[in-house]
Amino acid sequence: MGGLELQRQLAADERRIPIIFITAHGDEDTRARALQAGAVDFLAKPFSEEALLTAVHVALEDGRDDA
Numbered sequence: 001m002g003g004l005e006l007q008r009q010l011a012a013d014e015r016r017i018p019i020i021f022i023t024a025h026g027d028e029d030t031r032a033r034a035l036q037a038g039a040v041d042f043l044a045k046p047f048s049e050e051a052l053l054t055a056v057h058v059a060l061e062d063g064r065d066d067a
Contacts, residue, residue: 004030007037018059022047 001009003021010017021034021042031042040062041055 004034004037007034007039011037018062020052020055020059022052 003023007019019034019039021039022045023042024045026042026044031044034042040059041051043051043055
């Protein structure tokens with residue numbers, strides 16, 4: 001199962017989990033689909049430490065909103 005399929009399955013199961021995609025083979029179409037479906041971020045390798053930390057911070061804040 002790929003990342004987008006896992007994202008769809010989690011949504012179908014009504015499991016709201018913040019998702020950060022990390023890929024070495026991402027394209028703009030895949031990025032757009034992931035973000036449109038609710039991903040926190042879509043990071044293509046190589047990415048900066050700052051980009052990852054920002055995405056994690058956003059994901060943690062998003063998770064708190066659902067608590």
